[in-house]
Amino acid sequence: MKQLLLVFFGGGIGSILRYLVSKSLNNHFQHFFLGTFLVNIIGCLLIGLVLGLSLKTNYLSPNQTLLLATGFCGGFTTFSTFAFEKHSLLTSGELVHFSIYLIASIVVGIAAVSFGLWLSKML
Known part of the structure; x- marks a missing residue:
């Protein structure tokens, strides 16, 4: 039960922050959903x-890892919104914006995970 509450609490905070970031940034560019992009990265x-950090000599406990990861x-992150936004760009004929957003999200996302793993080794 404790583990479910940790996921619930962490997910709730992440969802609220995602909403606030997306609401404040998604309208700044017509064909690029900056808020969704940033929360995912x-x-x-x-x-x-x-x-x-979790893998590094048990720096984080399993419960802390569950809460945070x-x-x-x-x-905080959202694949469903990401997919919906890609669909809306495709159906509106914005193939260049679709391609840029898709490739940037994937490449920068993988680079961010790699950087986070590297950073955890430096701490």
Whole structure:
């Protein structure tokens, strides 16, 4: 039960922060959803850092890892919104913006996870 509450609490905080960031940033560019992009990239960085620290001599407890990686990062990042936004760009004929957003999200996301893992080794 404690583990479920940790995921619930972390996910709730992550979801609220995702909402606030997306609401404040998604309207700044017509064909690029900056808020969604940033929460997904920051989430990638954080999950790399959290899991890296978790693996590094048990720096984080299993419960802390569950709260932060599964709960917070799971609630903060959003694949469904990412997919919906890609669909809306495709159906509106914005193929260049679709391609840039898709490739940037994947490449920068993987780079952010890698950087988070690297950063955890430096701490």
